Amino acid sequence: MKKIILLAFTAILFQPVFSQSEKFIGAMKKNIAEIDSALSRNEVARLNDIAATFERIGDAEKNQWLPYYYAAYCQVTVAFIKNEVANNDVVADKVDQLIAKADALEKKNSELSLIKAMNTSLRMLVNPMQRWMQYGQKIQEYTQDAMTQDPTNPRPYYFNGVSLKSTPAEFGGGCGTAKPILDKAMELFATFKPASDLHPVWGKVVCEKEAAGCK
Amino acid sequence: MRRGILNQLFLLILLTGILPGAIAQVTIKGVVKDNKNTPVTGASITIKDSYDGTTTDSTGHYSFKTYEKGQQVLLVTSIGYKSSEQTIKLEGNSLTIDVVIRQEISELTAVVLSAGTFEASDRKRAAAVLDPIDIVTTASANGDITQALKTLPGAQQVGESEGLFVRGGTAAETKTFIDGTLVNNFFFSSVPNIAQFGRFSPFIFKGTVFSTGGYSALYGQALSSALILESIDLPEQTSANLGLSVLGGSLGYQHLSKNNKSSFGGSYSYTNLAPAFAVIKQRQDYSIVPNYHNADANFRIKTSKTGILKYYGYFSSNRLAFTVNSIDSLGYLDKFALSNTNHFHNLSWREYLPKKWRINAGLSYTNNKDDIRSAMQNNAGNEVLLTGLEAKTFNLAMNGNYFNAKLVLEKKFKGLSGIRFGTEYNFSKDQTDYTAFNGQLYPGSFKETISAVFAESDIYATNDLALKGGLRMEHSKYLDKFNLAPRFSLAYKLGKGSQASFAYGIFYQNPERRYLPSPNELSFMKAAHYILQYQKVLNQQSFRAEVFYKKYHNLVKTDFVGFSEAAVSTAGFGDASGIEFFWRDKKTIKNFDYWITYSYLDTKRDFLNFPFAITPNFAAKHNGSIVTKKFIQKIKTNFNLSYTYSSGRPYYNIRYDGSDYKFTDRGTIPDFHNVSFAINYLPSIGKKDAKSFAVYVLQVSNIFNLKQTYGFQYSFNGARKEPIVPTSRMFVYIGAFISFGIDRSNEVIDNGL
Numbered sequence: 001m002k003k004i005i006l007l008a009f010t011a012i013l014f015q016p017v018f019s020q021s022e023k024f025i026g027a028m029k030k031n032i033a034e035i036d037s038a039l040s041r042n043e044v045a046r047l048n049d050i051a052a053t054f055e056r057i058g059d060a061e062k063n064q065w066l067p068y069y070y071a072a073y074c075q076v077t078v079a080f081i082k083n084e085v086a087n088n089d090v091v092a093d094k095v096d097q098l099i100a101k102a103d104a105l106e107k108k109n110s111e112l113s114l115i116k117a118m119n120t121s122l123r124m125l126v127n128p129m130q131r132w133m134q135y136g137q138k139i140q141e142y143t144q145d146a147m148t149q150d151p152t153n154p155r156p157y158y159f160n161g162v163s164l165k166s167t168p169a170e171f172g173g174g175c176g177t178a179k180p181i182l183d184k185a186m187e188l189f190a191t192f193k194p195a196s197d198l199h200p201v202w203g204k205v206v207c208e209k210e211a212a213g214c215k
Numbered sequence: 216m217r218r219g220i221l222n223q224l225f226l227l228i229l230l231t232g233i234l235p236g237a238i239a240q241v242t243i244k245g246v247v248k249d250n251k252n253t254p255v256t257g258a259s260i261t262i263k264d265s266y267d268g269t270t271t272d273s274t275g276h277y278s279f280k281t282y283e284k285g286q287q288v289l290l291v292t293s294i295g296y297k298s299s300e301q302t303i304k305l306e307g308n309s310l311t312i313d314v315v316i317r318q319e320i321s322e323l324t325a326v327v328l329s330a331g332t333f334e335a336s337d338r339k340r341a342a343a344v345l346d347p348i349d350i351v352t353t354a355s356a357n358g359d360i361t362q363a364l365k366t367l368p369g370a371q372q373v374g375e376s377e378g379l380f381v382r383g384g385t386a387a388e389t390k391t392f393i394d395g396t397l398v399n400n401f402f403f404s405s406v407p408n409i410a411q412f413g414r415f416s417p418f419i420f421k422g423t424v425f426s427t428g429g430y431s432a433l434y435g436q437a438l439s440s441a442l443i444l445e446s447i448d449l450p451e452q453t454s455a456n457l458g459l460s461v462l463g464g465s466l467g468y469q470h471l472s473k474n475n476k477s478s479f480g481g482s483y484s485y486t487n488l489a490p491a492f493a494v495i496k497q498r499q500d501y502s503i504v505p506n507y508h509n510a511d512a513n514f515r516i517k518t519s520k521t522g523i524l525k526y527y528g529y530f531s532s533n534r535l536a537f538t539v540n541s542i543d544s545l546g547y548l549d550k551f552a553l554s555n556t557n558h559f560h561n562l563s564w565r566e567y568l569p570k571k572w573r574i575n576a577g578l579s580y581t582n583n584k585d586d587i588r589s590a591m592q593n594n595a596g597n598e599v600l601l602t603g604l605e606a607k608t609f610n611l612a613m614n615g616n617y618f619n620a621k622l623v624l625e626k627k628f629k630g631l632s633g634i635r636f637g638t639e640y641n642f643s644k645d646q647t648d649y650t651a652f653n654g655q656l657y658p659g660s661f662k663e664t665i666s667a668v669f670a671e672s673d674i675y676a677t678n679d680l681a682l683k684g685g686l687r688m689e690h691s692k693y694l695d696k697f698n699l700a701p702r703f704s705l706a707y708k709l710g711k712g713s714q715a716s717f718a719y720g721i722f723y724q725n726p727e728r729r730y731l732p733s734p735n736e737l738s739f740m741k742a743a744h745y746i747l748q749y750q751k752v753l754n755q756q757s758f759r760a761e762v763f764y765k766k767y768h769n770l771v772k773t774d775f776v777g778f779s780e781a782a783v784s785t786a787g788f789g790d791a792s793g794i795e796f797f798w799r800d801k802k803t804i805k806n807f808d809y810w811i812t813y814s815y816l817d818t819k820r821d822f823l824n825f826p827f828a829i830t831p832n833f834a835a836k837h838n839g840s841i842v843t844k845k846f847i848q849k850i851k852t853n854f855n856l857s858y859t860y861s862s863g864r865p866y867y868n869i870r871y872d873g874s875d876y877k878f879t880d881r882g883t884i885p886d887f888h889n890v891s892f893a894i895n896y897l898p899s900i901g902k903k904d905a906k907s908f909a910v911y912v913l914q915v916s917n918i919f920n921l922k923q924t925y926g927f928q929y930s931f932n933g934a935r936k937e938p939i940v941p942t943s944r945m946f947v948y949i950g951a952f953i954s955f956g957i958d959r960s961n962e963v964i965d966n967g968l
Contacts, residue, residue, distance in 0.1 A: 023266070045257070048257050049269070052257075052259035052269075059261070060264050060266055067585075087755045090292070134451075137451060171848075
């Protein structure tokens with residue numbers, strides 16, 4: 001009896017009253033896994049939900065930048081998949097807000113710089129000819145920042161490579177210029193060690209595919 | 216032992232007491248809708264400061280469980296909507312909470328007050344009808360801003376003189392503004408029967424608003440149209456550029472400071488038409504081939520994170536002289552010589568102030584000097600004085616000084632709503648010295664001060680309904696009169712990408728300087744505009760249709776006062792109505808962009824020396840254009856072809872018979888057709904890390920060498936008439952532009968991507 005009561009007691013005690021960090025780590029892990037599963041099943045709407053969840057976590061925690069990072073990452077990813085360029089400015093405004101919150105907590109982070117590059121590229125896609133002058137250089141700057149801030153981070157190389165691959169060869173893009181950069185990204189993916197279980201590790205699988213598409 | 220059991224029981228009771236409160240989850244569900252009762256998909260619902268929440272499904276429904284209890288805040292957010300917060304009490308029961316969130320009014324989704332305006336800028340983001348790049352790459356435009364605008368509905372294809380003739384108005388009824396302030400000599404000085412180009416390069420502007428009517432109370436002194444140009448801010452990087460063409464050469468340098476907070480630069484260009492005229496036969500026989508020294512200088516300083524101070528200065532000195540066979544006397548020549556110097560300085564400052572205030576201030580000063588010599592010449596090249604034609608021999612020295620200032624304060628309220636008010640001051644002093652054939656000097660001096668105050672308010676009731684109301688009051692020192700001009704416009708969203716808008720306004724303008732001073736008392740000329748527009752803009756395609764009615768009052772009537780034609784009254788009148796269409800499509804064919812316009816105009820006016828109300832000689836009933844652009848990536852070349860058409864305009868010879876002005880001749884000129892072609896070749900595109908970028912241009916205007924007639928001119932006695940035609944039929948332009956340090960080629964390749 002005593003044992004049962006004790007068991008019940010501990011169960012009750014521990015179920016709703018996780019320590020704050022355990023709750024945070026648990027929720028983050030669960031949702032990071034959700035991103036992968038949503039992407040693998042191509043559930044775009046689900047990514048929006050996950051973005052909202054991350055934003056909730058960020059707002060509740062108040063001093064964690066990673067939830068905002070993932071919220072921004074999900075929003076950007078959805079916009080790239082949907083490719084409704086007329087809507088990109090609205091999304092990019094939202095992402096800017098998320099990045100600003102993350103930036104306030106984590107200065108000069110390579111992963112955040114990369115999200116900035118990706119978000120700027122969303123804006124440029126609205127009207128590439130008109131906006132190239134304004135945003136083209138910004139994208140390069142942010143990508144370069146991401147590379148310098150963490151030279152071991154493969155994602156800036158991945159993003160740069162993919163962008164180049166989709167640029168016509170006449171404009172200095174295509175596989176010729178993209179391949180070495182994608183290869184460099186693959187090299188970095190092989191050795192990349194995230195700072196914690198919650199830090200970003202995405203990109204390897206797609207990068208492999210993109211690199212393989214450039215023979 | 217018994218006590219132990221009791222204790223345990225107590226504990227159990229205690230625990231079970233806590234249990235429901237501790238682990239029982241509460242379900243919260245409901246629907247999220249907007250203020251139009253439409254379900255909102257993908258809205259985020261959160262218990263504030265907790266992880267608990269969810270997003271709405273496609274029907275706006277949501278449902279989630281939470282462990283939170285007591286008083287909590289339920290927060291609902293969604294992109295494009297204002298967030299909503301409400302306090303809820305979690306007491307163990309499921310809750311059903313339906314939430315209404317309001318659309319956030321933003322530039323991206325709100326309707327645009329677009330009646331009567333064509334915007335060519337990125338400010339309205341994807342909604343812009345024309346980009347600045349479009350202006351440069353329109354084949355018939357030859358890199359001239361107003362030439363490109365002539366491919367838009369509303370403007371006439373008038374080739375014998377410069378300027379924009381909009382919806383039955385004269386060129387003088389269109390005013391140009393740079394960074395808010397009036398520009399007095401936008402075009403090079405007029406030459407008889409030869410349209411002049413604008414003085415400013417399209418590359419110094421980032422935004423263009425071309426209003427064909429119903430424009431804002433911030434602008435005045437233009438009966439028909441306002442061309443509002445916004446100069447660029449800081450350049451992207453330090454660069455130098457070099458240009459070489461059949462017409463001349465140019466050199467420029469722009470320096471951007473290391474901290475990206477200021478820049479300065481300048482350029483010089485020399486244009487000489489001698490080589491071109493050697494190849495392409497001109498109607499005129501030039502003794503001084505048109506040649507231009509143009510220089511400009513600029514600096515731009517960021518005065519804070521949001522403020523910028525900009526200076527642009529321009530200097531030009533140009534000369535030309537030619538003869539044409541005289542229409543008045545066989546065997547003799549008419550001589551015309553012009554030398555012009557112009558300098559223009561524009562200083563503007565814009566800054567955001569606390570509490571959503573914003574200030575825009577601008578100053579501009581212009582000095583323009585024209586020296587004109589008109590005479591008759593014999594075949595030996597000597598000036599002669601023929602009896603009865605003495606008036607054709609004269610000297611005209613004009614010296615104009617213009618000072619303009621403008622201050623606008625703006626306060627933004629919630630959403631996009633706001634108010635704007637300010638003041639404008641235009642001072643002009645013109646010295647006109649006329650020397651007659653006999654050496655008699657008739658000096659003339661004219662001063663005018665026009666001051667204005669204005670206020671305007673934008674009200675965005677929802678994303679779907681916007682109103683703009685404005686009032687402008689002007690005072691003219693010369694006329695010694697005040698005017699009060701109300702303006703109003705409204706836009707309503709009809710559906711995705713489509714909207715209807717309406718604009719109304721009263722517009723005043725002083726009688727043209729060339730007809731002043733007048734012996735009689737004059738008043739402001741006046742026009743009332745009514746414009747109704749339908750517009751549909753979807754991804755890469757846009758359509759608009761516009762109907763307008765314009766009523767003119769108090770137009771200037773002229774008569775001969777002494778030597779010259781002067782205003783004698785403002786008893787003229789007129790009206791104009793029409794319908795215009797614009798269609799642009801970048802989507803249907805890949806890498807191919809085109810637009811088609813058509814304008815119908817019905818107008819009559821009684822002004823100047825017209826005997827009664829007639830369709831003026833600058834108004835064609837039908838105008839149309841087709842502009843196409845194709846970029847071929849493989850050969851890095853952009854092909855632009857454009858066609859413009861206007862139906863035959865009327866022409867008149869109006870003469871004074873001693874008591875009345877009468878027609879001695881009238882008719883209709885042939886229809887006007889023009890096909891122009893341009894190729895831009897960009898070899899350095901995509902060359903990685905290239906230090907220089909080159910653009911090669913080949914432009915052919917009137918490629919089919921069609922005969923174009925602009926009107927007729929008459930001899931002094933009215934006995935002979937001659938068609939007014941372009942100086943040459945076909946014209947070919949070849950040029951190369953190289954820039955170092957910056958990829959300008961991107962500005963030139965069009966919407967090929």
